[in-house]
Amino acid sequence: MGVTNLPVSPLAPKSFPELPEVGGVELTTFALGLYSGTSRDDLLVVHFPNGAAPGGVFTTSSTRSADVDWCRSALKSSEVRARALVVNAGNSNAFTGQAGIEKNRATTAAVVGLAGCLDTNVFLAATGVIGEPLPPTRVADGVRAAWPALGMPNWEKAANAIRTTDTFAKASGATTEIEGRAVNIVGIAKGSGMIAPNMATTLNYVFTDAPLSAKAAQALIARYCDLTYNCITVDSDTSTSDTLMLFATGASGGETIYDPDDPRLEGLRTKLHAVLKDLALQIVRDGEGARRLIEINVIGAADDHAARVIGASIANSPLVKTAMAAGDANWGRIVMAVGKSGEVVERDSLAIWFGDHQVAKDGARAPDYSEAKASQAVSGELVRVRVDAGVGDGQATVWTCDLTEGYVKINGAYRS
Amino acid sequence: MGVTNLPVSPLAPKSFPELPEVGGVELTTFALGLYSGTSRDDLLVVHFPNGAAPGGVFTTSSTRSADVDWCRSALKSSEVRARALVVNAGNSNAFTGQAGIEKNRATTAAVVGLAGCLDTNVFLAATGVIGEPLPPTRVADGVRAAWPALGMPNWEKAANAIRTTDTFAKASGATTEIEGRAVNIVGIAKGSGMIAPNMATTLNYVFTDAPLSAKAAQALIARYCDLTYNCITVDSDTSTSDTLMLFATGASGGETIYDPDDPRLEGLRTKLHAVLKDLALQIVRDGEGARRLIEINVIGAADDHAARVIGASIANSPLVKTAMAAGDANWGRIVMAVGKSGEVVERDSLAIWFGDHQVAKDGARAPDYSEAKASQAVSGELVRVRVDAGVGDGQATVWTCDLTEGYVKINGAYRS
Numbered sequence: 001m002g003v004t005n006l007p008v009s010p011l012a013p014k015s016f017p018e019l020p021e022v023g024g025v026e027l028t029t030f031a032l033g034l035y036s037g038t039s040r041d042d043l044l045v046v047h048f049p050n051g052a053a054p055g056g057v058f059t060t061s062s063t064r065s066a067d068v069d070w071c072r073s074a075l076k077s078s079e080v081r082a083r084a085l086v087v088n089a090g091n092s093n094a095f096t097g098q099a100g101i102e103k104n105r106a107t108t109a110a111v112v113g114l115a116g117c118l119d120t121n122v123f124l125a126a127t128g129v130i131g132e133p134l135p136p137t138r139v140a141d142g143v144r145a146a147w148p149a150l151g152m153p154n155w156e157k158a159a160n161a162i163r164t165t166d167t168f169a170k171a172s173g174a175t176t177e178i179e180g181r182a183v184n185i186v187g188i189a190k191g192s193g194m195i196a197p198n199m200a201t202t203l204n205y206v207f208t209d210a211p212l213s214a215k216a217a218q219a220l221i222a223r224y225c226d227l228t229y230n231c232i233t234v235d236s237d238t239s240t241s242d243t244l245m246l247f248a249t250g251a252s253g254g255e256t257i258y259d260p261d262d263p264r265l266e267g268l269r270t271k272l273h274a275v276l277k278d279l280a281l282q283i284v285r286d287g288e289g290a291r292r293l294i295e296i297n298v299i300g301a302a303d304d305h306a307a308r309v310i311g312a313s314i315a316n317s318p319l320v321k322t323a324m325a326a327g328d329a330n331w332g333r334i335v336m337a338v339g340k341s342g343e344v345v346e347r348d349s350l351a352i353w354f355g356d357h358q359v360a361k362d363g364a365r366a367p368d369y370s371e372a373k374a375s376q377a378v379s380g381e382l383v384r385v386r387v388d389a390g391v392g393d394g395q396a397t398v399w400t401c402d403l404t405e406g407y408v409k410i411n412g413a414y415r416s
Numbered sequence: 417m418g419v420t421n422l423p424v425s426p427l428a429p430k431s432f433p434e435l436p437e438v439g440g441v442e443l444t445t446f447a448l449g450l451y452s453g454t455s456r457d458d459l460l461v462v463h464f465p466n467g468a469a470p471g472g473v474f475t476t477s478s479t480r481s482a483d484v485d486w487c488r489s490a491l492k493s494s495e496v497r498a499r500a501l502v503v504n505a506g507n508s509n510a511f512t513g514q515a516g517i518e519k520n521r522a523t524t525a526a527v528v529g530l531a532g533c534l535d536t537n538v539f540l541a542a543t544g545v546i547g548e549p550l551p552p553t554r555v556a557d558g559v560r561a562a563w564p565a566l567g568m569p570n571w572e573k574a575a576n577a578i579r580t581t582d583t584f585a586k587a588s589g590a591t592t593e594i595e596g597r598a599v600n601i602v603g604i605a606k607g608s609g610m611i612a613p614n615m616a617t618t619l620n621y622v623f624t625d626a627p628l629s630a631k632a633a634q635a636l637i638a639r640y641c642d643l644t645y646n647c648i649t650v651d652s653d654t655s656t657s658d659t660l661m662l663f664a665t666g667a668s669g670g671e672t673i674y675d676p677d678d679p680r681l682e683g684l685r686t687k688l689h690a691v692l693k694d695l696a697l698q699i700v701r702d703g704e705g706a707r708r709l710i711e712i713n714v715i716g717a718a719d720d721h722a723a724r725v726i727g728a729s730i731a732n733s734p735l736v737k738t739a740m741a742a743g744d745a746n747w748g749r750i751v752m753a754v755g756k757s758g759e760v761v762e763r764d765s766l767a768i769w770f771g772d773h774q775v776a777k778d779g780a781r782a783p784d785y786s787e788a789k790a791s792q793a794v795s796g797e798l799v800r801v802r803v804d805a806g807v808g809d810g811q812a813t814v815w816t817c818d819l820t821e822g823y824v825k826i827n828g829a830y831r832s
Contacts, residue, residue: 059755060756060758061752061755061756062754062755062757062759062760062761062763063751063752063754063755063761063763063766064755064763092748094748094751095748095751095763095766095776095779095780095781096780096781097764097778097779097780098780099780100780129748130748130749130751130752131747131748131751131776131780131781132748132781133780133781193735235734235735236652236732236733236734237733237734237735237749237752237753237756238752238755238756239752240751240752240755316652317652317653318651318652318653318734318819318823318827319609319651319653319827322823322824322827322828323827323828325824325828326827326828326829328828331547332508332510332511332545332546332547332548333546333653335479335510335511335546335547335656336477336479336546336653336654336655336656337653338478338479339475339477339478339479339480339654339656340476340477340653340654341478342476343478344478345478345479347478347479347480347511348513350479350511360511360547362513363511363513364511364512364513364514364515364516364547364549365511365512365547365548365549403734403824404824405821405824405825407734407738407824408738408741408819408820408821408823408824409821411734411735411738411739411742412738412739412741412742412744413742
């Protein structure tokens with residue numbers, strides 16, 4: 001298994017973003033050498049010298065990694081607190097049985113010795129090939145070697161260290177205020193294939209110096225995950241390692257806020273949502289082989305959940321995605337995907353738009369349908385699809401990418 | 417929209433099968449000209465001079481075609497009986513609103529005039545592009561033109577007339593006996609993409625001269641559909657026109673049998689199951705771009721339904737299917753697909769085999785894992801995957817094909 005050497009996605013942001021500093025966060029990266037034939041960094045170590053309130057959502061996969069098991073359990077400890085985060089790429093530590101548990105034990109023990117904390121203060125993640133045993137002390141040894149270099153975050157290095165088939169480093173940041181004090185948010189993410197979030201997806205870490213309790217951090221990350229990460233899909237495949245975590249250090253000062261709906265958090269809520277949406281869409285923009293970003297807006301469904309299911313049925317349809325790859329305004333395949341969703345749809349009042357052009361109305365082709373206008377609407381880097389299910393007031397927006405020959409090539413060539 | 421000119425699937429049977437005669441069935445084919453630039457036959461007209469007992473299962477899509485609506489309703493009429501079947505390719509008559517209903521009205525009226533029967537004795541189907549209005553009398557005119565040529569079935573012409581992106585004509589037949597009388601079964605099918613059956617798939621017609629009541633025909637077609645068509649997938653997309661029907665003419669003689677479990681039908685049940693399985697697998701063998709047929713056998717699930725869901729999760733995973741396309745023994749993706757299925761799985765006793773080689777055992781890579789043996793097992797035209805979920809006694813077998821660049825090419829080039 002080598003590192004991938006894929007061209008950068010044409011949908012990638014022009015450059016790595018400018019990001020704020022986040023108080024209370026130190027980090028460093030290191031090369032464990034899990035990718036043969038390259039010296040790339042594949043280990044990220046984050047230290048919270050004064051701790052952080054953690055919140056997290058994880059894959060619902062029943063074959064989830066030992067790291068996911070560890071984090072879920074650590075978040076349930078009586079005095080939940082984060083002191084460190086250790087993430088490696090190159091091996092997912094999923095489906096590795098006892099060896100996976102031993103790797104985690106050795107890694108947390110190393111951090112406990114270095115940071116002087118409880119093992120439940122250490123959060124872990126791993127991404128890469130599934131089912132390959134990893135020597136138990138490989139990551140622990142790396143953490144010990146890397147630890148002295150901890151310091152001011154280099155976010156770009158951090159985002160690069162957790163990449164697998166990603167063609168670009170993903171990060172997003174924002175600044176807001178709480179009671180007049182500046183508060184910063186930075187998130188990093190990885191993900192390109194095996195993307196169909198269910199509670200969370202891929203590896204994603206958001207850091208803020210806002211003073212949040214662990215319960216508030218948990219409530220906020222879950223709420224905005226549901227509107228962002230849980231609304232994207234590249235290929236309908238759900239990872240065994242999906243993790244989205246928020247760490248709130250409180251270094252901005254001010255009293256700890258316990259209620260996620262506290263009016264003082266209004267700015268933070270808006271910006272956190274924006275950062276998560278930006279990261280989630282970067283993952284879709286880096287979808288394996290992607291050439292178009294597709295935004296699917298469903299209205300008129302029985303309820304919001306039904307709208308999400310209909311949107312996902314369209315977003316996961318190989319026939320819709322291959323038509324989009326070809327720039328073919330094949331709206332009949334949208335009809336098919338809506339029909340197979342299992343949700344209540346009023347066929348004879350169903351309406352569909354490509355961009356602003358209505359292609360279907362009242363259960364048939366729209367009277368003013370124009371093949372030229374419909375084709376134009378699916379020819380760019382961003383394609384907008386809108387569906388009115390004709391039943392109720394439920395709505396949702398789901399994002400995906402097209403399915404190109406590149407996806408097949410990448411996934412036949414790389415054992416990820 | 418032109419006819420496809422794709423090379424024949426490498427998984428196709430060597431030749432069109434030898435088929436028995438089925439008493440009480442006349443048919444002919446005709447060129448409506450729905451495929452521009454070709455003179456291929458695209459209309460199939462079947463006549464049952466003495467009628468037939470019909471049974472059918474149909475797509476569960478909420479955007480199903482007007483033809484599916486018609487057949488479902490005709491099967492509910494008080495004295496259900498078939499006198500004719502009219503199938504066109506080149507236009508699915510789905511999502512065509514009032515125009516779709518008018519096409520059906522004109523077509524049944526034409527048959528009523530020619531055959532001297534009730535309109536509810538006429539069964540209809542259409543396949544091809546979705547959402548393109550079809551002039552209402554186009555098919556009716558074709559039926560009138562074709563009717564005088566009705567005669568002894570040419571099954572190969574019939575199977576060819578209903579093809580869309582299919583690269584070969586699909587048929588299967590068998591002979592058995594009931595109380596010493598020879599009974600014949602012949603089925604024809606079409607399907608290559610938009611294949612993820614849910615109650616039925618694609619267009620599939622089975623004819624027998626066995627003397628069955630309509631209720632027995634209905635019970636038998638539903639039972640074996642569930643074990644064959646409902647266990648295949650090419651691309652997880654469910655068609656708006658899925659139809660599987662059985663017509664039993666009774667021309668073999670003998671008294672009508674009303675109980676599907678009547679001991680006299682034992683031979684017929686076995687052969688009908690075999691014919692349906694053969695047809696269903698021919699559809700997978702003609703999966704768009706397919707180079708390998710993949711048989712997924714799930715055991716040890718909570719129940720048979722859970723086993724089916726786990727099997728479908730594997731069979732529909734783009735990451736599993738692209739790895740198979742590359743002949744990559746990437747069993748970690750099987751672990752992922754099992755994990756995302758939503759069914760109960762005992763991760764730490766999960767076991768997986770490729771062919772006869774065990775690749776995973778007790779929730780980790782099998783001790784005797786051999787990359788060479790695993791690769792060998794996924795390198796041929798037939799790949800067998802076996803999963804033991806480690807929970808109970810439920811089992812199921814599901815069939816699919818690999819996902820190649822050919823699938824993307826075909827579905828970007830052809831508006832089907």
